[in-house]
Amino acid sequence: MHRTIQEYLAALKGKKIAVIGIGVSNTPLIKMLLRAGLEVTACDKRGREEFAGQVEELESLGAELRLGPDYLAGLHHDVIFRTPGLRPDVPQLLAAKERGSVVTSEMEAFFEVCPCQMIAVTGSDGKTTTTTIISELLKAAGRNVYVGGNIGKPLLADADGMEEGDLAVLELSSFQLMTMEHSPDIAVVTNLAPNHLDMHKSMEEYISAKENIFTHQSGDGLVVLNYDNEITRAFGEKAPGRITMFSRRTPLERGVFLRDGAIWVTNAAGSRPVLSLEEILLPGEHNVENYMAAIAAVDGLVPDQVTREFAKTFAGVEHRIELVRTRNGVRYYNDSIASSPSRTIAGLRSFPEKVILIAGGYDKHIPFDVLGPEIVEHVKALVLTGATASKIRTAVEKSPGYQPGRPVIVEYDAFDAAVLAAHHMAQPGDVVLLSPACASFDRFKNFMERGAAFKKLIYQL
Known part of the structure; x- marks a missing residue:
C-alpha cells in the first residue's frame, strides 16, 4: 500500500534534510519540502553567481544553502536527496549512510507515493520517443496522463493531485535506476548498448542499473523487452512478472512483431495487425521499434484505431532526427x-x-x-x-x-x-x-x- 504524499511529508517532520543538486528535478522538490515546513539544506557544486537569482528565492523560502566546491562537506542530515548525476557511492554519501542517513531521490520518493498505475521506459536509445508515444497514445484514448522522470517535469510535487485512475508515464535513466527499490507496473526496455561509461564503472554496472526497472515488480507486473537485442532478451530470464517481447527481425509466436509490412500483436486473445508501416510518419527503422515497444506497453489500454490515427500525424520529438x-x-x-x-x-x-x-x-x-x-x-x-x-x-x-x-x-x-x-x-x-x-x-x-x-x-x- 502506497503512502500518500501528505503521509510522506509528515514522516519527515523534525528531520534535517539535504537536497544535493539545485537543478530541474530538485528545485520543485526543495520548494515543496520548504512549504511543508521542513528544514532543508540545498547543496550544489556551482557558485552563487551561476544561479541568476534562483538561490535567493530558495533562501527567501527558508532554505540553507551550501554552494561551491565543498558542497558535499558535512552531510550530517537525517535524509539526503541525491541528484541522479551524482554516484551513490561517492565517499561523502557512503560516510553519511554509515552515520545513519537515509539516501534517496526525488524519483524514489515519487514511487513511494504515486497513487496510480505507472509505466516506465528505459534503454540506451529511444527512451524519450517511446515514452512520448506511450503518453500521447494514452491521452488520445482519453486517459489523464502525467509525464515525468528524465523528461517532462518532476512529478513528486504533483502526486497530491493524482487519482487512482490516472497514469504516470516515466522515462528513467540508469542513474535514476541505480538505487531504485521499486519498479513500475509496466516496464519497457528499448535496447541496451555501451553508454555512459564515463559515469558507470563498467558495462556490467550499467546493465545492472537498467535491470532495476523490473526487478522489484510483482507477479502481476509486465516488462516489455527487445527480442532483437541480446542483452535485453536475456532479461526475460530474470523478470519476476509477465513478459512481452517485440522484434523487428523475427516473427514471434507471442509478442509484437512485423508481418506483411505491418506491426502485429499476438497474445492470448489471438493475432491481429495494429499498425501499417506506411502509416508511420516518423522516419527510420529505430522508430518502428519505438512504436513496437509502445504498442506492447499500451496493448489493452489504447484502441488500435487510436494508434493508427496518431502515427499518421506524430512528427517526433525535438532534437531527434x-x-x-x-x-x-x-x-x-x-x-x-x-x-x-x-x-x-x-x-x-x-x-x-x-x-x-x-x-x-x-x-x-x-x-x-x-x-x-x-x-x-x-x-x-x-x-x-x-x-x-x-x-x-x-x-x-x-x-x-x-x-x-x-x-x-x-x-x-x-x-x-x-x-x-x-x-x-x-x-x-x-x-x-x-x-x-x-x-x-x-x-x-x-x-x-x-x-x-x-x-x-x-x-x-
Missing part, C-alpha cells in the same frame, strides 16, 4: 540527442541517401569501432568537432572498405565552424545531419542546448 529547414534543396536535420554511436547509427540508417554528417563531442569513453563502418557506408562527407574528433576519424579510417576521400573527412575546433563547413559542402538534394555520437558536455550544458545552437545557425543561413 528533427527536420530544421530545407534551403536551396538541402535538408538540415537536428539529431542532437544522438549521444552514443548506436543512436547515430540509427540516424544514418534513416536516410536512403548518403549524408553529410556532423559528429564529435564530449568523450564518454565509448568505443567507436561499430560506428566506423556505418559512416563508410552512409556518409559522403564527415565533419568532425569536439574532444572525440580524432577517435572517430581513426575508427572510420580503420574500417573495412574505407578509401581516402570516401568519405571526405574534415575537422574543426569550433562547433559553429563545423556546421558552416557542412553547409558549404552541401549540394541541392543533400542531407546535412547533426548526429554527434557523443555527449555535449565539452561545449554545452546538454544535448538540447547543442541542438538549439545548431538550429539557430541553420535558421541564420
Whole structure:
C-alpha cells in the first residue's frame, strides 16, 4: 500500500534534510519540502553567481544553502536527496549512510507515493520517443496522463493531485535506476548498448542499473523487452512478472512483431495487425521499434484505431532526427540527442541517401569501432568537432572498405565552424545531419542546448 504524499511529508517532520543538486528535478522538490515546513539544506557544486537569482528565492523560502566546491562537506542530515548525476557511492554519501542517513531521490520518493498505475521506459536509445508515444497514445484514448522522470517535469510535487485512475508515464535513466527499490507496473526496455561509461564503472554496472526497472515488480507486473537485442532478451530470464517481447527481425509466436509490412500483436486473445508501416510518419527503422515497444506497453489500454490515427500525424520529438529547414534543396536535420554511436547509427540508417554528417563531442569513453563502418557506408562527407574528433576519424579510417576521400573527412575546433563547413559542402538534394555520437558536455550544458545552437545557425543561413 502506497503512502500518500501528505503521509510522506509528515514522516519527515523534525528531520534535517539535504537536497544535493539545485537543478530541474530538485528545485520543485526543495520548494515543496520548504512549504511543508521542513528544514532543508540545498547543496550544489556551482557558485552563487551561476544561479541568476534562483538561490535567493530558495533562501527567501527558508532554505540553507551550501554552494561551491565543498558542497558535499558535512552531510550530517537525517535524509539526503541525491541528484541522479551524482554516484551513490561517492565517499561523502557512503560516510553519511554509515552515520545513519537515509539516501534517496526525488524519483524514489515519487514511487513511494504515486497513487496510480505507472509505466516506465528505459534503454540506451529511444527512451524519450517511446515514452512520448506511450503518453500521447494514452491521452488520445482519453486517459489523464502525467509525464515525468528524465523528461517532462518532476512529478513528486504533483502526486497530491493524482487519482487512482490516472497514469504516470516515466522515462528513467540508469542513474535514476541505480538505487531504485521499486519498479513500475509496466516496464519497457528499448535496447541496451555501451553508454555512459564515463559515469558507470563498467558495462556490467550499467546493465545492472537498467535491470532495476523490473526487478522489484510483482507477479502481476509486465516488462516489455527487445527480442532483437541480446542483452535485453536475456532479461526475460530474470523478470519476476509477465513478459512481452517485440522484434523487428523475427516473427514471434507471442509478442509484437512485423508481418506483411505491418506491426502485429499476438497474445492470448489471438493475432491481429495494429499498425501499417506506411502509416508511420516518423522516419527510420529505430522508430518502428519505438512504436513496437509502445504498442506492447499500451496493448489493452489504447484502441488500435487510436494508434493508427496518431502515427499518421506524430512528427517526433525535438532534437531527434528533427527536420530544421530545407534551403536551396538541402535538408538540415537536428539529431542532437544522438549521444552514443548506436543512436547515430540509427540516424544514418534513416536516410536512403548518403549524408553529410556532423559528429564529435564530449568523450564518454565509448568505443567507436561499430560506428566506423556505418559512416563508410552512409556518409559522403564527415565533419568532425569536439574532444572525440580524432577517435572517430581513426575508427572510420580503420574500417573495412574505407578509401581516402570516401568519405571526405574534415575537422574543426569550433562547433559553429563545423556546421558552416557542412553547409558549404552541401549540394541541392543533400542531407546535412547533426548526429554527434557523443555527449555535449565539452561545449554545452546538454544535448538540447547543442541542438538549439545548431538550429539557430541553420535558421541564420
